[in-house]
Amino acid sequence: MPSWRGRSRDVFASVRRRALSGLRRGASRRVLSRRQCVRVDDLCLVLVSSLLREDRARWPQRLEALEEELGASWALRRLEVPRAYSLGVRLLDGRELPLATWLDSFEEGGVHSVRVVDLGASSTEALPAHIAAAFANSGGVVLEVTSGGASSLFLLRMHSSRPHLLTARQLVDFARAQSHADRVFEAWAESISENNQLNDRPAVPASEVPDYLASPDGFVHYDLRGGDLVEELQATLRRHGADVTIPDALRACFYTSDPDALFREMLSPEQQAEFVPSEEQLLLTDTTTPQQFADLVAAQPFAVDAWTRIARDQNSFLAEGESPVTAEGFEARLRTMAPDGLQSMLTGNLMLALQQAARVHGAELVIPESLRGCVRPAFSRGEDPGWIPGKELLRLQSNPDVYQMYLFHELAAGPAPVAEGPSWDEARRGFTKALREAVAFSAAQGSNFADAFKLALFALEGQAPRYDELSPERVPDYLEAVKAAGFDGRPVQVFEDRLGSLGLFQSLGMSEEKLRGLLAYLLSDVFGGMGSWNDQYFETPEAQQQYDAVSARLFSERSAFFVATLNAR
DSSP: OOOOHHHHHHHHHHHHHHHHHHHHTTOOOOEEOSSOEEOHHHHHHHHHHHHHHSOGGGHHHHHHHHHHHHGGGEESSOSSOTTSEEEEEEOTTSOEEEHHHHHHHSOTTOOSEEEEEEOOOOOOSSSOHHHHHHHSOOOOEEEEEEETTEEEEEEEEEEEOOSBSSOHHHHHHHHHTSTTHHHHHHHHHHHHHHHHHHTTOOOOOGGGHHHHHTSHHHHHHHHHHHHHHHHHHHHHHHHTTOOOOOOGGGGGGEEOOOTTHHHHHTSOHHHHHHOOOGGGOEEEOTTOOHHHHHHHHHTSTTHHHHHHHHHHHHHTTOOTTOOOOOHHHHHHHHHTSOTTGGGGSOHHHHHHHHHHHHHHTTOOOOOOGGGGGGEEESSOTTTOTTOOOGGGOOEEOBOTTOOEEEEEEEOSSOOSOOOOOOOHHHHHHHHHHHHHHHHHHHHHTTOTTHHHHHHHHHHHTTOSSOGGGOOGGGHHHHHHHHHHTTOOSHHHHHHHHHHHHHHHHHTTTOOHHHHHHHHHHHHTOOOOSTTSGGGOOOSSHHHHHHHHHHHHHHHHHHHHHHHHHHHOO
């Protein structure tokens, strides 16, 4: 069989960065790229269930083929591999084994039986299943493995490496080493509790913050808000007149940076010359009159250029049909305005244009004594003693050796025996019917998602060459079949992208029927976050109600079809 190694390697390497960060934010666990679209948890279920169903004697060969297809971005013989996904199991006795080691642990007879079982979603969120599946770790699909006369259920869970070089435990020790440590933990408790309550999670007392940050929930919190916690530590110490103490052993875990660096990089040399750092920007006070601002500009040795810049800025906000202002005209207008005239103007822009003129001329802004009450810093510690200038803000260094580890956890006490799900034929009929309903509804509403559902039907109903004969050389044949079925443009590209997954599944020795089913499953993967099918909204209550019903049916039938496909011979 021709190798798809190059394509697969590029797929998983290019996608790792997006998937690793996306998953830690609780996003849908999906491998996305131009070439493939496979949810990582789905992929793990496909790989492991297919391997276990093989004769034990063929496992080494299949494992090598998988490693060839997946490339260096996946590890099947080691866990916690930096910058890679790794796959394995966690047994009841607490041992964590990579997939290859687990396979070697089976006796000569191998696995007696394996099946995929859907125990149902277990989300605590008050969300429909098709939405909860995209935003919550709600999957209830498990592997039931029977070997040596005993059966065990295995539930897949994802484990991330720490996101920052500084561990949560080190962060706690770092806080304890500061003066006013109690005040720091109180500030953290307030911040953590406020964030948790927004997400329907319990508040955390100050005394429990150290233990919370060491817990799984705390790990996620530290992942998402570690920088906020460090900033709150700094701010709390400043409010109590203290500086941060950083032990030498932890200095590499922090850094400071120019808050304007990214913005500066986008500026031309001319714009760089007039750039005013955010921490040096000035604002007019609320009581400043138009006449006082005019006097402030007139006091500058570069007043003529300043008025020109101010007028140019004002003209950029003109309403249609409004006459532009001149430098002289705008100054005259200010001097005749009512004392509260600036309240209807963008005073921040007025001061910024004035400061930019000073920068270009290499001059300091002249502020006469009588006008000192008219100007204030945009950011001031006087307003908040805990304010931290951007250049002094401590930031957390990222962990350079991030990884994601997917482990099938052996469940201590499984639920009651689960009856067999629908047969593949029955599940296929249900999935087909749900797809047809989705096509009819989305087409009637003018939704672009109609093409996704049509493509899934196309894959399911055999309107292309056999998928077990797929090779890189034959891809044009499949694309011609797609075009002959009436698709063009973006749908054809999407179909080609999803074909990339089948090369990987072929290495598992899958039947044509299973390859066809999995392709349809991938093509109908529309349930996600922003911009997905879940994000659709329809104006009439009737359409919205129909959309909810169609979505729920499609998700249910699609899930049942996936399970039936993996269990099919």
